[in-house]
Amino acid sequence: MPDSEREAVRQRALADIGLLDTPPERPFDALAKLAQRMLGTSMSSITLVDRERQWFKARCGLLAPETPRAQAFCPVVFETEAPLMVADARLDPRFAASPHVTGSPGIRYYAGVPLRISRDDGDAVTIGALCVLDDKPRATSAAASAADLAILSELACAAEALLEARRVALRAAEAAEDLRRTVEHLERERRQFKQAERMADMGSWRYDLQERRPTWSDGIFAIHELPVSAGVPKAGLLDFLPPPDRARFLDAVRRALDTGEPFDLDIDFVTARGTRRRVRCMGELELSKGIPAALVGLMQDITERHRMEQRLLHHARTDDLTQLSNRAAFNQLLDDGLRDARARGREVAVLLIDLDGFKAVNDALGHAAGDAVLRRVADRLRAPYLAACTPARLGGDEFAVLVPAAVGRAALDPLVQRLLRDLHIIVDGPGRIASVTGTIGVAWSGDATGGREEILRHADAALYEAKRACKGTARTYIGALSRRLAG
Template sequence: MSDSQREALRQKALAEIALLDTPPEREFDALARLAQRLLGTSMSSVTLIDPERQWFKARCGPLAPWTERGPALCTVVFESEQPLTIADARLDPRFAGNPFVVGEPHIRFYAGVPVRVRQVDGEPVTIGTLCVLDDRPRVPQPADIDVLAELACVAEALVEARAVAVRASQAAEERRLANERLERERRQFKQAERLAEMGSWRYDIVANVTSWSDGIFAIHELPAAGGVPNAEIMSFFPEPDRSLFLETVKRTLDTGEPFEMDAAFVTAKGRPRRVRVSCEIELSKGQPVALIGMLQDITERYGLEERLRRQARTDDLTQLANRAEFHRVLDQRLREARDRGGELAVLLIDLDGFKGVNDALGHAAGDDVLRRVADRLRQSGHDNGLPARLGGDEFAVIVPQSVGRADLMPMVERLLRDLHIVVSEAGQIARVTGTIGIAWSSEAGGDRERLLRHADDALYAAKRSCKGTARTFTEAGRERSAG
C-alpha cells in the first residue's frame, strides 16, 4: 500500500470515530494525567492527527489545544506508525530547529506510541498518539515505551467504546428517522388510498389467509377492527364476475402471469359498485408464497365512461341508438345469425308529412313528433330488438332472430298504426305517417350493406305505391305489402 493510500485509510478511520473537535471527556483526561505521573514528565497528551493539524483530545501541561501538523513531533509517530523516544530534541538533527523545540513549549524529552482502531476487517489503523513530553532532557528508559504502550491499549479501548456508543447512537437515530419515514409514508399511503379509493391486499397461499389495507376495508364498507372476513371474500363479487375472477386467479397461479380486471361488486351494505382488481404472484426462493394486488373503486369513473359511451352511441333528441350504434349492433347480430344458421329482418322507416309539420307548426313541434315516434318504436318493438334514428326523419329497427316471417307482418302492421300521428297547434293540424321497407338477412347473404340496400329498395317501392304502407324486399322483385 502506498503512503497516500495509507494516509487516506488513516483519515477515513479517524473520521468514522467522530472524535475530532469533541468536548473534553474525563476518561481521556485521566489517562493523560496517569501517563504524566507514571513517567514523571511536565506534559502529556492524547493526540489525534488530521490532514492539517494535531488536535489534543486530552492534554496536561503548557500545550495549546491544537497545532499545525507539519512540525509536530507526534506526526513522526503517526506516519511511521512506530514508537518514538527523543532524549534531547536540541541534539537531534531532525528536531533541533523545530519551532516547538526552540520556542514554546521548549520540548526536550519526547516519548510517544501510536493509538490505533480496528477496522471491520480486523486491521489496526493509526489515528493518533499517546505521548509524554518534558522541557528538560532525560535518558529514555526501556520501560517508558512499555508503559505508554499499555496506556495506549487503554486509550484504544476508550476510543473503541466511544465509537461503539457513537455507532449505536447513530443507529438508534437512523432507526428513529426510518420509523418516522415509514410512519410518514404509511400516512401518505393511507391518504393516497383514500384519494384514489383503492387499497392493497395479500393472500397467503400456505396459510389460506388474506390481509387487507385500510383502503380495502373502506371499499367493502367494513370496519377494519372486525378483521378480514376470509370465508366470505368472494361473496362480494356477484356472478358471473366471481367465477371469472377465480378462473383468472387460477391462470395466474398456473402461468405466473399477472392480471388486471374490472368487475361488479356489492359492498357489505348492499351497495352495487364497480371495482378494478389486480393480482400478481409473490415469490420466495423461486416458489409462490402469496398473491398480492390492488383493489380500486372505479364506480364513478366507470359511470362516466358508460355515460360517454352511451352519448357516443345515442341520438341526443330521441335517445334511440344513432347510426353508428345501429351499424355496430347490426354487424354483431348478423354474425350471430350466420353462426346459428338463422336469419333476421331489418326495418327502414321514413316519415311521411314530417316536413309539413316543421313548416306549419315549427321545429319544436317537429322535434316533439320525432320523440313520439321514438317512444312508439320502443313500445311496439320486441324486447331484444333495436330501434334507431339514422338521421332527420329516418328510423330503423333490427328485428331479433326470435321473430320469424309469420310473426313479423302483424308486428309491422301494428307499427304502421302507431306511426299514424296527428299534430294540432294554434288551430293548425298536421298528419304524419310512416312508410316501412323490410329486408331479410338470408336474402342479402348476411352482408350489412346489401341488407340495408334491400330494405331501402323496399321502402321506396312502398312510397311509390302508397305512403303509410310497408313492403318486403324479395329477390324476384315481388314485395308483399302491409297496412
C-alpha cells in the same frame, strides 16, 4: 463521496419528487410567508437547486421565479449542506459581485438552512434551502444569528414533511404500474402507502396460498365499507362480487395460479352496506425462492370514472332528441346481430322507416311540433310488443329497427302491420291539423350474403318501392323483387 457523485445523488433525489416547475401550492407558500414574518425580512423562499439554476417553489417579495445557480446564495447551502447567514452581502467576498446584490433585488442580508428528503436507504439528501432575504444589512449578535437559524430549521422540518408527502404521492402512482416492486417494499413503506391509499381510493390485498389466509390493507376495508376491527370476511373478496363478475374473478385467479399470468379486471362490486361500486382489481403471483407463495394485488374504487365513461358512451351512442340509439350505435348492433345470427344458422331482419308528411308538419306547425312527432315515433318504437327489437333514429325523419332471430318471418308480418297503424299520427296545431304516416322497407339477413351495407341496401330498396307504390305501406326485399305487406 466525491462532490460530483454527491451532486448526482442530490439531482436524482430532486427529480424523484417531481416538484420542479410545478404550480404554486398553498402549504409551501404559507411556510415561506411564515418565515418572512417571523424573521421580519422583505423576502423569503423555498428554493430547489437544479443543475444550472435555482427554482423557487414558494417565494415572497421581489424574487424572480428562478435565477441562474452561479453567484446565488441558496446553492451555497445546497453544496455545503449547512446553514448560511450573511449579515451584509456587500462586505462578503463570496457575494459582493453577485448580480443579485449589485442589481435587483439588491440582497444585503441572507439566512438559509438546508432542505432534505429521505432516500430509501435512510440517508437524508439535500435538495434545496429555506431562506429569508432583505435589502438591508443586519448587525446581529452571535446569539441572535443562532436564534434566527434555529427558527428557520424548525420551519424547514415542516417543509421537509411536505416534500416527503410529495414523494409518497409519486410512489403511489408508481404502485399501480409496478405492482411487484411495491409489494416487495410494502411493509417498509406501510405508513406511506396508507396515506397514498386514502389519496387514490385504493388498497392492497394478499392471499397466502399455504395458509389460505387473506390479508387486507386499510384501503380495502374502506372500499368494502367495513371497519378494520371486523377482520377479513371468510370468503374474502368473493362475497362482495355479483355472480357473473365473481366467475370472471375466479377464472382470472385460476389462470394466475396455473400459468403465472397477472390479471387486471374492472368488475362490479357490492359493499357490506349494499352500495354498488365499480372496482379495478389487479393481481399476480408472489414467488418465494421460485415457488408460488401468495396472490397479491391492488383494488381501486373507479366508480366515478366508470359512471363518467358510461355517460360519455351513452351520449356518443344515443340520439339526443329521441333517446334512441343513433346511427353509429345501430351499425354496431347490426354488425353484432348479423355475426351472431350467422354463427347460429339463423337470420335477423332490418326495418327502415321513413315518415310521410313530416316536412308538412314542420312547415305548417313549426319545428317544435316536428320534434314532438319524432319523440312520439320513438315512444311507439319502444312499445311492449317491440320489446325484443332494437330501434334507432338514423337521422332526420328516418328510423330503423333491428328484429332479432327469435321473432321469425311468420311473426314479422303482423308486427309490421301493427307498427304501420301506430305510426299514423295526427298532429294538432293552432287552427291546423297535420297527419304523419310511416313507410317501411324490410330486409332479412338470409337474403343478404354480404354484411351490414348489403342488408341496409336491400331494406332501402324495399322502402323506396313501398313509397313509390303507396305511402304508409311496407315492402319486403326478396331477391330482386319485394312483396307488399300492408297498406
